[in-house]
Amino acid sequence: MRCDVITLFPELIRSALGESILKRAQANALLDIQIHQLRDFAVDKHHTTDDVPYGGGGGMLLKPEPIFAAVEKVKSLRDGAVRIIIPSPQGKIFNQKMAENFSQDKRTLVFICGHYEGIDARVAQGIEIEEVSLGDYILTGGELPAVTMIDAAARLLPGVLGGATSALHESFEDSLLEHPHYTRPYEFRGMQVPEVLLSGNHGAIRDWRRAHAIINTQERRPDLLTEAVLSPDEKQGLPLGPCLMEE
Numbered sequence: 001m002r003c004d005v006i007t008l009f010p011e012l013i014r015s016a017l018g019e020s021i022l023k024r025a026q027a028n029a030l031l032d033i034q035i036h037q038l039r040d041f042a043v044d045k046h047h048t049t050d051d052v053p054y055g056g057g058g059g060m061l062l063k064p065e066p067i068f069a070a071v072e073k074v075k076s077l078r079d080g081a082v083r084i085i086i087p088s089p090q091g092k093i094f095n096q097k098m099a100e101n102f103s104q105d106k107r108t109l110v111f112i113c114g115h116y117e118g119i120d121a122r123v124a125q126g127i128e129i130e131e132v133s134l135g136d137y138i139l140t141g142g143e144l145p146a147v148t149m150i151d152a153a154a155r156l157l158p159g160v161l162g163g164a165t166s167a168l169h170e171s172f173e174d175s176l177l178e179h180p181h182y183t184r185p186y187e188f189r190g191m192q193v194p195e196v197l198l199s200g201n202h203g204a205i206r207d208w209r210r211a212h213a214i215i216n217t218q219e220r221r222p223d224l225l226t227e228a229v230l231s232p233d234e235k236q237g238l239p240l241g242p243c244l245m246e247e
């Protein structure tokens, strides 16, 4: 997976992606991250990248010229095969399906990180972009959303996580949240690990995990169940009643 990030704050990206699993993914050439300082594309001698909004109001906006220049440079470096994403609270909400879609895209993902009050609207007018939101709240910049999306997509790439199947049974796969997990000790402050997990009976463990994934989902995120594929028995056995699936 290839990603180019256009930002005023390269260190935010570098430090977040330069540790642990994603650091190893880059060292193993599974993930290629290129970071571009937006200021380097400014057209005046002061390297100005922001200005006041027409019509007044507080805050500053990122100017269009450096962004167009940065995108043109990245496009030329990547032979035009790019998919441009602007993190924005006004975009489509990011989710696991989008992460899968990003991880399978053969094009280079280019993230343009907004800051201050955002980006001059002519960027979205003149460049083919997708706006993607992390959720209904406002962050100070697009760097953390870009890092979040890259992380969520990159860990789905074959070979990035330690075990080949590590990402297969996680929350949101099959529209279910994950089942609870336990590690040693067997007993802690009077709380014991469910016996079935110690039984060595793989079929029983699989059934327990599936049942508890369904219970977890119905209790915490019943909205997901409308998309989940459940057997008639599983629907019948829903702890809060099958009717909740329709809500």
Ligand SMILES: C[S@@+](CC[C@H](N)C(=O)[O-])C[C@H]1O[C@@H](n2cnc3c(N)ncnc32)[C@H](O)[C@@H]1O
Residues within 6 Å of the ligand: 086, 087, 088, 089, 090, 112, 113, 114, 115, 116, 117, 118, 119, 132, 133, 134, 135, 136, 137, 138, 139, 140, 141, 142, 143, 145
């Ligand atoms: C302070 S925000 C600008 C918010 C903008 N004035 C508005 O009300 O829509 C600055 C930048 O942070 C990023 N950002 C903030 N919240 C975000 C969110 N929920 N999802 C994705 N990006 C976000 C965007 O890149 C945005 O341009």
